Amino acid sequence: MQNPILPRFGLGTFRLTGQAVIDSTTKALDLGYRAIDTAQIYGNEAEIGQAIAASSVPRRELFLTTKIWTENLGGERLIASLKESLQKLRSEQVELTLIHWPSPGGAVPLAESLEALMEARRLGLTQQIGVSNFTTALLREAIAAVGAENIATNQIELHPYLQNRAVAEFAQGQGIAVTSYMTLGYGKVLSDPVLVRIAVTHGATPAQVALAWAMQLGYAVIPSSTKRENLASNLRAQELTLTAEEMAQIATLDRAERLVDPQGLAPAWD
Incomplete structure (x- = not known):
C-alpha cells in the first residue's frame, strides 16, 4: 500500500491538554x-483518541x-512506547511517527x-517515519543511517522571524518534506507591519498570510487554536496566494529569532 502524502495543513496540539484538546480536535x-x-510529551494522546472516536469522521480519512x-x-x-501511544490514540497505527x-x-x-522506527513500520505500527528539530548535520547522519527515501519529514520551528533556510533547503533538496511548527511565532508575527499590510491587501488575516507564505515555500503547517473562528480562519489560508513581491517582502523579515531552544535538548543549531 502506498504511503499517504504528507498533508500540507493540519492541526497542532502542543500545549493543549484535557478538555481543551478534546474541544479543539472536535x-x-x-x-x-x-x-x-x-x-508523547504533550500528554494529550488519549484525549485526541477520545475526540476522534466520538467524531463522525472515519479513521481512514x-x-x-x-x-x-x-x-x-x-x-x-x-x-513499546509507540504501542502505548497507539492505545491512547485508539488506533492500530499512525500515519507518521517522528523522533x-x-x-x-x-x-x-x-x-x-x-x-x-523502521522496525515499527515493518510491524505496521506506523506508515511513515521522520524526525523533528534536526539540524543539517543530524539530517545527514539520519540519511546515512536509513536513506533519505525513508525520512518523510523534518518538523522544525519555522516562521517569518526564523526562516531556517539552510535546514529547509537541504531537506527539500534530499526529497524530505519540511513541516513548519510555530509558523505564527507564538503570535509575535501577527502584528508585523509587513504581514498586516499584505493581509489588508488580500482581505485576509496576518495569520493566514504567515501560513500561506509557509505553504507557498512548500512547507506543511500545523497551527493550533482552541477557538472555532480561528481554526476556521486558519484553514482558509489554503485559499490565499501571495505575489512574488509579497513573498520577497516576508523573506526580509528573517532575524533568526528562535523561540524554542530548550536547554539540554536543543542541538547545535545551524
Whole structure:
C-alpha cells in the first residue's frame, strides 16, 4: 500500500491538554481538518483518541502524527512506547511517527532509534517515519543511517522571524518534506507591519498570510487554536496566494529569532 502524502495543513496540539484538546480536535474535525499532530510529551494522546472516536469522521480519512520522546529513543523502548501511544490514540497505527528531539548528548545512537522506527513500520505500527528539530548535520547522519527515501519529514520551528533556510533547503533538496511548527511565532508575527499590510491587501488575516507564505515555500503547517473562528480562519489560508513581491517582502523579515531552544535538548543549531 502506498504511503499517504504528507498533508500540507493540519492541526497542532502542543500545549493543549484535557478538555481543551478534546474541544479543539472536535471543532477542527467538524470544520474539515483531517491531519492532527501530537506527541508523547504533550500528554494529550488519549484525549485526541477520545475526540476522534466520538467524531463522525472515519479513521481512514485521518492522518495522525505522533512523536517519540527522548526517554523512549532506545530500540526496544521506542517500539513499546509507540504501542502505548497507539492505545491512547485508539488506533492500530499512525500515519507518521517522528523522533521528537535528537537524543541529548547522543546518549542513544541515532541509527538505533531510526532502525527501531523502521522496525515499527515493518510491524505496521506506523506508515511513515521522520524526525523533528534536526539540524543539517543530524539530517545527514539520519540519511546515512536509513536513506533519505525513508525520512518523510523534518518538523522544525519555522516562521517569518526564523526562516531556517539552510535546514529547509537541504531537506527539500534530499526529497524530505519540511513541516513548519510555530509558523505564527507564538503570535509575535501577527502584528508585523509587513504581514498586516499584505493581509489588508488580500482581505485576509496576518495569520493566514504567515501560513500561506509557509505553504507557498512548500512547507506543511500545523497551527493550533482552541477557538472555532480561528481554526476556521486558519484553514482558509489554503485559499490565499501571495505575489512574488509579497513573498520577497516576508523573506526580509528573517532575524533568526528562535523561540524554542530548550536547554539540554536543543542541538547545535545551524
